[in-house]
Each structure stands twice: as structure tokens, then as C-alpha cells.
């Protein structure tokens with residue numbers, strides 16, 4: 052959306068800056084997400100009574116009246132998100148603005164790297180919607196059937212990102228693995244990634260979440276090209292076959308383990324991260340134990356733990372055996388504890404190695420700066436430099452010398468970092 056607005060001649064401002072127009076991309080993935088969406092809109096409305104406020108995204112799509120009642124000027128459906136500047140102009144929400152040209156549908160220029168934002172990775176949306184029906188998922192109701200962006204558009208965008216100086220792009224979609232299914236024979240994620248690697252020079256390409264059932268073993272051949280980063284986010288959701296069946300997930304413990312084995316054999320230093328839901332309806336103590344043990348066996352590099360949240364409109368909401376909140380809370384704590392152990396043990400494997408790090412952001416620290424960045428296999432790395440050093444958006448081979456809470460400590464050549472601040476790392480900026 053930021054790109055669409057920038058492409059239509061608007062100036063983007065940073066977080067906390069005053070704007071004429073605020074656009075909220077609301078989320079409905081859990082009750083908590085919907086509640087936070089409401090809170091933020093209310094706060095922003097109160098703090099900026101004269102600004103125009105627009106809401107879009109899945110919560111706005113599913114509950115437009117609830118969202119309209121928060122005092123927003125317009126609610127825009129997910130389908131119409133790409134036409135936001137036109138819709139805002141047509142509704143007369145920006146009175147003093149210049150006439151707004153329609154965005155070029157074939158190519159939307161990206162936000163410049165120096166926009167003041169903290170991101171150096173560009174997210175390239177190649178797909179939207181999903182044809183699966185996981186029983187807990189409201190997103191598929193909000194986003195509709197799967198549809199893919201034409202390959203030439205994606206290539207044009209990534210080439211433009213490379214021209215703008217981006218070092219890394221992340222291919223994203225609601226169901227990325229289904230990319231191309233609607234585009235006819237010869238189109239698919241394999242073809243997409245292969246073509247991007249062949250026809251663009253972007254140094255680093257990362258894939259966002261991929262459903263495990265979408266990948267064949269020959270998919271991993273793509274990683275022979277080192278520009279494709281060794282990181283797979285494969286949402287498992289539960290490590291128990293019975294729970295997986297009730298979730299209508301098209302995978303099992305055996306299939307998932309086999310897939311991860313093949314991926315690790317083909318991709319050096321691979322990090323495999325996942326999403327896990329705890330407290331799904333009918334999840335007994337024994338099922339949860341199984342899930343916990345399986346997650347431990349797979350040795351994920353990182354878990355995103357979600358407490359099951361009942362969403363009206365999903366079939367899981369109507370299932371018997373809804374788990375008490377206190378039990379869900381306890382299981383979540385267990386899974387978080389396991390996550391901390393798994394993360395630390397994955398990080399430890401890389402102490403002593405030198406790896407390229409894309410440095411992203413900094414914050415003042417002592418008399419210098421503390422920088423934060425990511426390796427190709429998604430390890431968070433922090434380092435300290437003198438106040439003049441500017442590592443932003445640079446990929447620099449970095450010696451990983453130790454682990455610190457939630458990250459690895461990186462050491463840069465003195466020619467890059469200047470004199471060390473001499474202070475211990477106290478906290479990690481993500």
C-alpha cells in the first residue's frame with residue numbers, strides 16, 4: 052500500500068510523524084489482533100481529529116460495520132487495496148492535495164530505501180488468497196480464492212528494487228506455494244524463483260511462509276544458487292497427527308519429518324522455522340505432549356507460538372472440546388520455553404563462523420551505536436560500532452563470536468566498525 056501511494060505521488064512519513072491521511076491495514080487472524088486493530092484506530096482517531104482515516108485489511112473486510120463505528124472515514128475491501136489513492140481522491144478525503152494520477156497497474160515503484168523506515172528487506176507480494184480450508188483459518192474467508200501476480204510484473208518489480216539499492220527481497224503471499232496455479236501450465240513457485248534468479252541481479256532472495264505439502268524434493272535444487280537464502284518457514288501448526296487431521300492440514304508427522312530431512316540434506320546451514328497453535332479444540336494433554344515432543348525432535352530454529360483463538364465463521368469454532376483458557380495459557384508457556392531452548396541451540400551452532408549479515412537498523416548505545424541485522428539463515432546478529440559507522444543496507448561478512456539474549460554477537464573488522472564502545476550488549480533491537 053505504501054508503494055501504491057508513493058507511486059501515486061504521495062509522500063510517506065515515518066512512524067510518529069503527523070500525516071494528512073492514515074491507512075490502517077487491520078488484522079483478524081486472532082481475537083487479539085482484531086482488538087489491537089480497534090485500539091490503534093481509536094487512539095489515532097482521537098490524536099488526529101482533522102486527519103483522514105481509512106481502514107482496510109482482513110478485520111475491516113470481515114466486520115466493516117464494527118470498523119466504520121470507530122470513526123474512520125472509509126472502509127476499503129482487500130480487493131480494492133491497490134486502488135486506495137483513487138478511492139481516497141474520489142471520496143474527497145484529501146481536500147488540498149494535487150490531482151492524483153492512477154497508479155500504473157503494471158508496475159508500482161518501491162519505497163526508497165532512505166524513506167526513514169527501518170526495513171532494508173523489500174516484501175514483494177506475488178500471490179493473494181488461498182484455496183485450502185484449514186478449519187481454524189479466517190484469513191481464507193477474508194482473502195478469497197488464490198490468485199497470482201503475473202511473472203513479468205514480479206520480475207520488473209525486483210529489477211527495480213535492485214536498481215534502488217535493495218539487497219534483499221522476500222517473496223510473500225497468503226499461500227505462496229500455490230503461486231501460478233491459476234496462471235496455467237508451466238507456472239508455479241519453482242518456475243517463479245528460477246526465473247527471478249536468472250533474470251534479476253538482486254543479491255538476496257528469501258521465501259516467506261510455505262505450506263509443507265506444496266514442496267517436492269526437487270524444489271530444493273533451487274538452493275544451488277546461493278542468492279536464494281537458506282531459510283524455510285514451514286507452518287506445522289501441530290506436531291500431533293490427530294490434531295492435524297482436525298485442523299484439515301494436509302500433512303502428517305511422517306511427511307513433515309521426511310520433507311525437513313530432504314531440505315536439510317540439500318541446503319547447507321538451513322534454518323527451518325514454523326508456526327504452532329496450542330489449545331486447538333479437542334487437543335488433549337497427550338496430544339499436546341506429542342506436539343511438544345515432535346517440535347523438539349525436528350529442532351526448529353524458531354517457533355511462532357499462537358494460542359488458539361475461536362473465530363466465528365470457521366469450522367473449528369463449532370467443534371466440541373474447546374480448551375479452557377488457563378490450559379491454553381499453560382501450553383503456550385511450555386511451547387515458549389521449548390522455543391527459547393531451540394533458538395539458543397540453533398544459534399550456538401554458528402558461534403565461531405563468519406557469515407554475511409545484512410545490517411538493518413541501529414540505536415544509540417553508550418558512546419556509539421548498536422546495530423542489528425540478519426544472516427541469510429535468519430539469525431539475528433547485533434554488533435557495536437562508533438557513532439559514525441553506517442552499516443545500513445550493507446551485506447558484510449561478520450564473525451559470530453558469541454550468543455547474547457535473543458541474538459548472536461557479531462564482530463566486524465575495525466576498518467568497518469571503528470573503535471568498539473567497550474560496553475556489553477544489553478538488549479536486542481529487532
Ligand code: SF4
Pocket residue numbers: 181182183184185188189190191225226262
Ligand atoms: S493454507 Fe494457510 S491461508 Fe490457507 S486456509 Fe490454511 S492456514 Fe489459512
